Amino acid sequence: MTVLYAALPSLTNLAGSEEVAKIPVVAPGAADGIFALMWLVIALPLLGAVILLVGGPLMKGRMESWGHLLATALPVGSFGISVAMLVSLLDRSEEERQVGQHLFTWFQTGSFEVGLDLLYDPLAALFLLLITGVGSLIHVYSIGYMEHDPRRRRFFGYLNLFVAAMLTLILAGNYVVMFLGWEGVGLASYLLIGFWQHKHSAAAASKKAFVINRVGDIGLALAIALLFVTFGTSSFAGISAASGEATESTLTVVGLLLLLGACGKSAQVPLQAWLLDAMEGPTPVSALIHAATMVTAGVYLVVRSNFIFERAPHAQTVVVIVAVVTLLWGAVIGCARDDIKKVLAGSTMSQIGYMMLAAGLGVAGYPFAIFHLLTHGFFKANMFLGAGSVMHAMDDDVNMRHYGALSKATPITFATFAMGYLAIIGFPGFSGFWSKDKIIETALAENWIVGLCALIGAGVTGFYMTRLMLMTFFTKKRWAQGVHPHESPAVMTGPLIALAALSVLGGVLLLGDWIVEFLAPVTGVASEHEPPLPAIVITLLAVGVVAIGVAAAWFLVGRHEVPREAPQDVSFAVRAARADLYGDAINDSLVVGPGKSLVGGLTTMDEHGVDGGVEGGASFMAGLSGRLRRVQNGFVRSYALSVLAGALLIVLALLVVNFS
Amino acid sequence: MNEYIILSAILFSIGAIGVLVRRNALVVFMCVELMLNSCNLALVTFAKQHGNLDGQVAAFFVMVVAAAEVVIGLAIIMTIFRSRRSASVDDASLLKY
Numbered sequence: 001m002t003v004l005y006a007a008l009p010s011l012t013n014l015a016g017s018e019e020v021a022k023i024p025v026v027a028p029g030a031a032d033g034i035f036a037l038m039w040l041v042i043a044l045p046l047l048g049a050v051i052l053l054v055g056g057p058l059m060k061g062r063m064e065s066w067g068h069l070l071a072t073a074l075p076v077g078s079f080g081i082s083v084a085m086l087v088s089l090l091d092r093s094e095e096e097r098q099v100g101q102h103l104f105t106w107f108q109t110g111s112f113e114v115g116l117d118l119l120y121d122p123l124a125a126l127f128l129l130l131i132t133g134v135g136s137l138i139h140v141y142s143i144g145y146m147e148h149d150p151r152r153r154r155f156f157g158y159l160n161l162f163v164a165a166m167l168t169l170i171l172a173g174n175y176v177v178m179f180l181g182w183e184g185v186g187l188a189s190y191l192l193i194g195f196w197q198h199k200h201s202a203a204a205a206s207k208k209a210f211v212i213n214r215v216g217d218i219g220l221a222l223a224i225a226l227l228f229v230t231f232g233t234s235s236f237a238g239i240s241a242a243s244g245e246a247t248e249s250t251l252t253v254v255g256l257l258l259l260l261g262a263c264g265k266s267a268q269v270p271l272q273a274w275l276l277d278a279m280e281g282p283t284p285v286s287a288l289i290h291a292a293t294m295v296t297a298g299v300y301l302v303v304r305s306n307f308i309f310e311r312a313p314h315a316q317t318v319v320v321i322v323a324v325v326t327l328l329w330g331a332v333i334g335c336a337r338d339d340i341k342k343v344l345a346g347s348t349m350s351q352i353g354y355m356m357l358a359a360g361l362g363v364a365g366y367p368f369a370i371f372h373l374l375t376h377g378f379f380k381a382n383m384f385l386g387a388g389s390v391m392h393a394m395d396d397d398v399n400m401r402h403y404g405a406l407s408k409a410t411p412i413t414f415a416t417f418a419m420g421y422l423a424i425i426g427f428p429g430f431s432g433f434w435s436k437d438k439i440i441e442t443a444l445a446e447n448w449i450v451g452l453c454a455l456i457g458a459g460v461t462g463f464y465m466t467r468l469m470l471m472t473f474f475t476k477k478r479w480a481q482g483v484h485p486h487e488s489p490a491v492m493t494g495p496l497i498a499l500a501a502l503s504v505l506g507g508v509l510l511l512g513d514w515i516v517e518f519l520a521p522v523t524g525v526a527s528e529h530e531p532p533l534p535a536i537v538i539t540l541l542a543v544g545v546v547a548i549g550v551a552a553a554w555f556l557v558g559r560h561e562v563p564r565e566a567p568q569d570v571s572f573a574v575r576a577a578r579a580d581l582y583g584d585a586i587n588d589s590l591v592v593g594p595g596k597s598l599v600g601g602l603t604t605m606d607e608h609g610v611d612g613g614v615e616g617g618a619s620f621m622a623g624l625s626g627r628l629r630r631v632q633n634g635f636v637r638s639y640a641l642s643v644l645a646g647a648l649l650i651v652l653a654l655l656v657v658n659f660s
Numbered sequence: 661m662n663e664y665i666i667l668s669a670i671l672f673s674i675g676a677i678g679v680l681v682r683r684n685a686l687v688v689f690m691c692v693e694l695m696l697n698s699c700n701l702a703l704v705t706f707a708k709q710h711g712n713l714d715g716q717v718a719a720f721f722v723m724v725v726a727a728a729e730v731v732i733g734l735a736i737i738m739t740i741f742r743s744r745r746s747a748s749v750d751d752a753s754l755l756k757y
Contacts, residue, residue, distance in 0.1 A: 634756030636688075636749045640679050 023243075023310045023363075024524050026236040028100030028119055028173070034081075034088050035099045038118050041078045041085075041128060042171060046164035048074040052157030064153055068146075071156035072139040075163050079132035086125045097122055097521050100173055100237070112228065117173030119236060123522040126370060126515075127170040127300065130377045134292045135163045137495035141385050142284040144491035145392065155195060155282065162188030166293055170300065174235035175224045178304075182220060182265070185294045186213045192289060193281040205277035212274040216264015220301075223257035226250070240307035251308050255315025258305055259322065266298025266352050268326045273583040275349055276333070279341040283388030286341060291348045291384050292377040299352065299373055302359040303366050306523055310362060319360030324450055327353025327457045329581055334464035336577030338566055339398045340387045343468050344380070347424065350457060351376045357454060358439045365442050366523035367516040372435035375506040379423035379432055382499035386417035389492055390472060393485035400471040401564050402480050407473040409485035412493045414473050416500035421469050423503040425462045425546050428539075431506025438510070441538050448532060455545050462549025470558045478564050664705040671698035685737045685747040689730075696726045 031038055048071045056063045089097055103116040120128075139159060146152045165184025172178035194206030224234060230246050231239050243251065262268065267275035278290045289295070302309060302319060309316050330349030337343045355376070358369035391398060393410050407414040423432035436458060444451030479485070487493070509515045533541075566578075576582060631642075671694055678691030700719040707715025741747050 629757040632757045634753030636752070637680055637683075644676060644680070 023240070023307050024521055025307070026098060026119065026121070026240040026522075028098040028121070028237060029096055031099045031101040031118075031120070034084050035101070035120060037081050038085070038099070038101045038120055038171065039103055041081050041132070042118075042164055042167045044074040044078045044081075045160040045167065048160035049157050049164055052153055052160060056153050056157065067153040068139075068143055068156045071160050072136065072143060074160060075132050075136045075139055078163070078167065079129070079136050082125070082128040082132050085120065086129065089120075089122070089125055094521055102173075106176070111232065114174065114176045114234060116177060117235060118171045118177075119173035120171065121522050122518050123300075123303065123370065124170050126374060126519075128167065130374055131163065131166050131170065131293050134377055134381050134499070135159075135166075135288060137498055138284050138288040138292075138381065138385065141287075141388070141492050141495040142282075144489050145284055145388055146282065149282075151195075155192075158188055158191045158195070159285075159288070162192065162289060162294070166297075169297055173237070174233075175227060175239075176234045178301075179220060179224060182261075182297065183217065185289070185297065186210065186217065186265070189213075189278070189289050189294055192285040193278045195282055195285065196280070199280065201277075202280040205274075205280040209274040209278050212271050213264045216261045216271055219257045219260025219264070223254050223261065226254050226257065230254075236304070236307075243307045243311055246311075248312060251312040252315045255305070255309050255312040256318060258301055258308065259315060259319055262298030262301045262356070263322060264298075265301075266295050266356065267349050268298065268322050268353065268356060269329050270586075272326060272329065272349055273580070273587055276337075276342050276345045276580055279339070279345050283341065283384060283391060286345070287381045287384030287388070290345065291380040295348060295352055296355065296373045296377070299355040299359050299369055302356065303369055303523065306363070306366060309360075310524075316360050316362060320357060320447075320450055323353045323356035323360055324453045325353075326350070327357065328453060328460070329353075329583075331457050331460035331464065332577050333580050335460065335467065336574050338401050338471075340390065340400050340403075340468065340472065341384070341398055343400070343464060344384055344387060347461065347464065348376075348380060350461065351380065351424070354436060354439050354454065354457070357443060357450065361442050361446050362526075363524045364445070364526035365439070367519045368435060368438040368442060370519060370523075371509060371515050372432075372439055374509065375423065375431035375435045375503070378499055378506050379420040379430075379503035382496060382503050383417055383420040383424070385492070385496055385499065386413050386420065389413040389488040389496065390417075392488050392492070394479070395483055397480065397483070400468065401562060401566065402478055402483075403472045404475045404478045404562065405473070406485060410487050412487055413496065416493070416496040417473070418469070419500035419503045421465055423506070425465050425550065426458060426542060427546075428543060429504075429507070431503055434507035434510045437539055437542055440542050441535060444532055444538060455542060458542055459545040459549040462546035463553045466550045466553035467557045470553065471562055474558065475562050478562065661705055661709055664701060668698045668702040668705065671695075671701065683748045683750050685740070685749050685752075688749055689733055689737065693726060693730070696722055 052063070052067050052071055056067060089099075098119070098121040101118040101120070103118065106114045106116045108114070139156070142156065142159065146155050149155060162185060165181050165188055167181070168184060169178055169181030172181055190206050190210045193209050194203050196202045197206075227239055228234050230250055231242050233239060233242075260271075263271045275290060275295065279286055281290070309319070327350045330346045330351075330353060332346075334343045334346035334350065337346060351372070355369045355373050358365035358372060389410065390403065390406060390413060393406070393413070394403065397403075419430070423430040426433040426436045440451060440454045440458065443454045579585065675691045675693075675695035675698060678694065679688050682688050682691065700722050703715040703719040703722070705715075707713060707719075737747060740752055744751060
């Protein structure tokens with residue numbers, strides 16, 4: 001804290017530039033009252049993970065009957081604490097809505113001290129509710145979904161581990177603790193993508209996700225190191241107070257490195273290739289980790305680091321470019337895939353692109369990035385769980401070409417999925433409508449090209465989601481032989497209904513600009529920007545573009561017979577989209593291929609150059625000694641001769657020395 | 661004094677050549693003794709020349725060592741002769757590469 005107060009005067013000196021003065025400083029107060037239980041939010045799921053993963057094997061199978069219930073109860077407990085903390089946070093005045101808790105000194109070397117610090121503020125409060133709330137619902141759903149899996153206890157242990165790591169990431173009070181959570185969610189994601197490791201594709205997908213995430217993590221680690229070198233601290237409070245003193249170029253580099261980390265975790269171009277393969281994991285995992293929470297960590301990172309990005313406009317521009325490319329990239333992939341989960345994964349990429357876009361737009365965009373993140377967490381988790389319910393009904397078939405007319409067979413799944421569908425395309429009144437509309441509006445106000453791309457993305461979203469709906473729930477039956485679709489049990493449909501309700505009602509957060517004002521202590525207050533068009537025109541425009549997308553899907557998919565096999569005589573664009581816009585091919589040719597040649601070259605050099613040199617020297621010496629040992633012939637007289645020769649040599653040498 | 665040194669050198673050379681060219685272990689042995697004694701002659705000569713007793717003392721040491729050597733050397737030669745019925749040094753050439 002002392003660092004902060006020492007830095008405050010210098011910050012006010014900088015107030016000459018108005019933009020800088022508006023960036024709020026992280027200055028948490030002491031954790032008293034209910035906030036003293038902050039650590040428990042993380043500790044509960046962590047305890048669950050330890051009990052299930054360590055205790056389970058020790059109990060030799062006696063935990064199988066109740067382990068998953070314990071694992072579900074603990075995140076619910078965390079949710080309860082989160083709600084209680086939010087309630088008492090709302091009681092406080094705006095200036096006091098930041099609470100810090102120092103648990104203990106984690107490590108210390110020289111002047112580098114890192115404490116296990118937690119920070120609870122409006123931003124963390126919303127995330128906490130999303131993670132523990134949606135996380136609890138997905139735990140409940142998993143009880144039904146994983147009922148017949150012999151390794152259910154382990155699955156729930158991993159889920160709890162993920163929740164604990166994600167909460168650490170969110171509640172961290174400095175970058176190092178956040179990195180701990182960041183790596184923790186990476187590990188949990190790896191374990192859960194490869195949960196069915198007997199499938200080669202799942203094992204490969206988990207490795208791919210891990211390796212690509214490493215690339216991003218290097219960026220984050222370097223950013224943290226650079227921040228420490230520049231500011232001498234890694235805490236949000238210290239850096240936000242002192243960030244005005246650093247040069248813009250330093251902050252730009254930090255911002256770009258942070259963006260690299262965010263790209264890895266949030267599957268943004270160019271590190272997007274892992275997300276579609278990550279769908280190999282069980283569907284609840286896809287819903288929780290690869291849609292609702294973990295993949296949005298990159299957005300959180302950018303918003304949390306607003307005190308860096310606000311002072312590094314070039315880094316912000318790069319964030320916007322990456323976001324726009326990703327939101328179109330993901331949407332195009334979603335249009336062509338037949339695997340229901342991969343369509344949703346492409347859609348996730350695209351929606352995170354929207355969030356990144358809002359986060360890159362600065363103070364005006366931060367609250368809407370978080371708003372869209374929350375509504376997306378609701379409706380995308382809803383749809384992923386719905387997709388899981390459909391797969392449950394269709395004997396784990398994921399190909400939409402084998403679906404059709406499921407609205408009758410699985411009415412609850414259909415009804416809840418429809419709510420998510422209407423939310424994501426931005427049907428007026430649903431949660432996605434409010435959040436996406438705000439992002440498009442902000443983008444148009446900032447730059448009309450970016451805004452136009454966001455509008456086009458909304459139209460494409462309407463197209464691919466309608467295509468998914470039509471192929472799954474409408475059109476004619478194309479079921480495989482012997483498949484008898486049935487509705488899922490109540491333990492699975494319950495969470496679906498809850499999430500559907502949230503998808504519909506999520507928009508209330510925007511009532512009276514509540515979320516904007518609530519987040520203001522973290523993100524700052526935006527200066528009034530006059531949009532190029534009246535807000536109502538932009539809204540009508542967005543709805544119109546979506547309507548065009550929906551209509552296009554109806555004319556191209558809904559009116560025709562959907563073939564059971566994907567047609568092969570398609571245009572280049574469709575082929576490219578089916579191949580994920582050649583993301584893997586680009587990675588192969590740019591990274592994997594050169595890497596392999598480099599390794600091959602190094603191996604050849606090692607085998608022939610280094611090994612050749614060493615082994616050649618050794619065999620030369622061996623040959624030489626083979627010759628030399630012939631001197632030891634066993635004849636005493638030859639030894640005597642060599643002794644005599646040696647003696648004569650010495651005498652001669654002495655004579656030479658003496659006479660010269 | 662040069663005569664003594666020359667004699668000593670001649671005796672030493674005879675001994676050395678004998679060691680190199682003869683095969684009979686006993687003759688080789690005698691040649692070694694000849695070399696030792698030529699050295700003794702040289703030592704005594706030098707002692708005389710320098711007028712002190714250092715060389716003579718050294719000569720006594722050589723005699724003692726030679727006596728001990730004769731005892732052991734003859735014993736080895738005897739043993740080799742008993743096992744191989746031969747006293748040729750070239751026959752005892754098993755210890756080699």
